[in-house]
Amino acid sequence: MLKVIRYTTILFINIILISDTSICQQNENITYKHGSYLSYANLAFLSNITMDNNGNIYGVGGIRLGGSFPTSSGSFQPNPAGGHSDGIVFKMNSTLTGFVWSSYVGGNSLSLTGGVDKVTSVAVNTSGEVFIAGLTEYSSFPTTVPSDTLLYGDTALCFVMKISADGSQILYSRLIGKVDRADFELSLTNFPIYTMGSTGTDDICNHLPYLTLNPQGEAYVLAGTISPTFQVTSGAYQTTKNSATDLTLTKLSTTGNIVYSTYIGGNGADIPRGLAYNNNKLYISGRTSSTNFPLASGKSVDAGDCFVMAWNDGSVPTPIGTYIYGSSGIDDCAGIAYNNARNSINVVGMAGSTSLPYTNQLQATANMGGFLMSVKGDLSGVDYCTMLGNAVRPYSVKVRNNGEPYIGFDIMTSGSIPITPNAVTTVNIQGEYGVLGLSSDGAKVRFGTYLGNQFNDYGTCSIALNEKSPCNFFRLVAGLNHSSSAFPTTSGVLQASSLSSPVLTVFQSASNDTLIVTQGSTCGEYKFRVESRNDCPPTQYLWNFGDGTQTVVGKDTITHKYNKNGSFLPNVQVTLPGGESGYMEKTIVVQSQPTIKASPNVLYYCTKQNGLQLSASGGVRYEWSPGAVFSDSTKQNPIAKPTKNMWLYVRGYDANGCFATDSVQVYVTSVTATASSDTIVCKGTSVTLNASGGAEVKWSPATGLNKPTGKSVIATPTETTTYQVIVGDGDCKDTTHVTISVSNKPKVTLNPAPVICTGGNVQLGAALEGNYIDTLASTYLWTPNINLSNPNIKNPVATPTKTTRYKCTVINKYGCTITDSVEVKVQNNLKIQLSADTSVCAGFGVLLKASGGANYTWYPPDYLDNPNS
Structure with missing residues (x-):
């Protein structure tokens, strides 16, 4: 019209x-x-x-x-x-x-x-x-x-x-x-x-x-x-x-x-x-x-x-x-x-x-x-x-x-x-x-x-x-x-x-100008002409062809080539000698180019993939651009490896050499999964695990986790566990792992309870049992810290002035803790009673007795059957 x-x-x-x-x-x-x-x-x-x-x-x-x-x-x-x-x-x-x-x-x-x-x-x-x-x-x-x-x-x-x-x-x-x-x-x-x-x-x-x-x-x-x-x-x-x-x-x-x-x-x-x-x-x-x-x-x-x-x-x-x-x-x-x-x-x-x-x-x-x-x-x-x-x-x-x-x-x-x-x-x-x-x-x-x-x-x-x-x-x-x-x-x-x-x-x-449009001899070509029946013709013609191309200042007749089919509304604004202006437009339907279709229209490509398959239809030969992205830019179904978000274009030709274009928009995504470092925890305790690199995170197995998905989870495993971390952004995914080793409490055995005299001393001692990680880098803490040579060693010397119970707390590298205790008795007065003096015939024995002590040592040991009895 x-x-x-x-x-x-x-x-x-x-x-x-x-x-x-x-x-x-x-x-x-x-x-x-x-x-x-x-x-x-x-x-x-x-x-x-x-x-x-x-x-x-x-x-x-x-x-x-x-x-x-x-x-x-x-x-x-x-x-x-x-x-x-x-x-x-x-x-x-x-x-x-x-x-x-x-x-x-x-x-x-x-x-x-x-x-x-x-x-x-x-x-x-x-x-x-x-x-x-x-x-x-x-x-x-x-x-x-x-x-x-x-x-x-x-x-x-x-x-x-x-x-x-x-x-x-x-x-x-x-x-x-x-x-x-x-x-x-x-x-x-x-x-x-x-x-x-x-x-x-x-x-x-x-x-x-x-x-x-x-x-x-x-x-x-x-x-x-x-x-x-x-x-x-x-x-x-x-x-x-x-x-x-x-x-x-x-x-x-x-x-x-x-x-x-x-x-x-x-x-x-x-x-x-x-x-x-x-x-x-x-x-x-x-x-x-x-x-x-x-x-x-x-x-x-x-x-x-x-x-x-x-x-x-x-x-x-x-x-x-x-x-x-x-x-x-x-x-x-x-x-x-x-x-x-x-x-x-x-x-x-x-x-x-x-x-x-x-x-x-x-x-x-x-x-x-x-x-x-x-x-x-x-x-x-x-x-x-x-x-x-x-x-x-x-x-x-x-x-x-x-x-x-x-x-x-x-x-x-x-x-x-x-x-x-x-x-x-x-x-x-x-x-x-x-x-x-x-x-x-x-x-x-x-x-x-x-x-x-x-x-x-x-x-x-x-x-x-x-x-x-x-x-x-x-x-x-x-x-x-x-x-x-x-x-x-x-x-x-x-x-x-x-x-x-x-x-x-x-x-x-209205003016007496008419816009006349005729189709040219080549693909998509149209001829536009302003026919003027006014007393004086226009002096300037401003052409807009309605296809997004640049406006052109031209004469009363101009040719334009459309690169795709469709309905367009070209127009011309004319200027006359007295400064008057006029405007004409006409709808045209272009159907001279082949219908080229590139599919799919929008793609998401993950750099972890080994290329992206594209396809085109409607022509007898094709040209894809930019060529550096494609394995072969002349194929109907090429493989593309884009490195950034971009438009990919295909120009398709029919048997007569007429061409049309279509495009595919590609969004490039790249996911690199990262997670918390491997760690060791004491059995029964929890640790927070974090992951990043994508919009979605999945943890496996779910055993010991407060939830199986999310960028941050809490793990409380009962045994050493390796978790798989799957990080994704749409269809683009990456995987990493994190291992949580579980440490048990070490077993501790203290030396037997000693008895010492007032002013005496005794060496305390603790023996550990367990596997390597259970006992690794254990520390000791003896309490109370009274008359101890060092409360933070395995075998301190105690010089108590009175009977004292010493508690030993052992903590391994991973925070696993165990406690035991030993009592050191201090005896202030010791009275020993011996057998009365006596005489014996040569070659005959006599029984000697002592009481009032816990341990005994006889001197000299000569002629004694047991000097420590």
């Missing part, structure tokens, strides 16, 4: 709308591009907007007492003058991100009527100089002709001002006549079609006076007055006022001199509503109840009808004719524009009854209310009349080069308009602003949208349309006089949020 986003087109409109579904044909491809408030508070109002050929937006209006407006320091009046209201004028860039310049307009001396400065109309010449018109009640209003101040009195004056392109200087400023604003507004209030729902007298007068320029930069100003002393010139078409309210038309030279000024009107109330210039002619729209309105043709005037009047451009006022149209009720009209494509004059207005002759209805029930009238260029009759909707109040109309009119309006709660799919807001929430674009014959809706987003978005509206950008693209901007705080602004603009203030909205239309 080809998607085209058109080039920027800007239109300014102040609008209130109500949405509805309807029969809409030939929809214009217009998109909402930018939307911004002009200030934060709700004390500003917007009267009129226009646009130059570069898309810059010029707007005028006012700021009420107590409000403020963001002006630029270099402007001709950066600060407010004070009073009931000050006028404002600004130049904003085409993207609504900021003011190029902005300024207050006005004086500072209040008159008896309340003191108002307001700017109601704006125009710009080819040099960028800005022309504004409006009303003032201040005697200090800045003028370049001092005698103009003589016009002041208890009234409002019409002013015209020419400003330098940079907004820093007033090139001329003229006061051209009395308007008597209060009485004139009263006459409008008595005619409620366009005043109902507005926000006060500031808004009622927003369309007065009107301003337009001829190609030479001479200004025409249309106003209305009840004053019989408006400054008309000699040779005026009408030198006196004919009724309560008449029109006035004034022409000024490029330097601000008044070329002529004249009344226009008949015997009834005549009210100006619009002013346009085209092809050396001036066109005026308005409402009249005068039965003798000058040069009138068409229907007979009743209580209130619409008129279109044409004048020749020149140094003297020369009217051509007037065409009257309307219903049997009270009718009124507003904006006016010349339609070159149909050689007709387009005017919008409201019909007060159902008797207005119409040729088209946008809605079946639309038989009164808002209308678009196309009057023939020679004022001989009606070209067509389209009923817009019963509650639609159109204010402004502009016409495209192809004759399609665009209308800015507001709508009451009860009404609706035809909505197109590209609408900004589709629902009328208790009164909205809106824009309607119609076909050149007024019969079909080309564009329809509401622009408000909350209740009571009523107010006047002004639109600007331009197709004279460097490449003649359609620009559309809508300026809304007053919007609620819920307006759908866009990001990056001057003021994205506000309590309630005027709003500018920018729309853009």
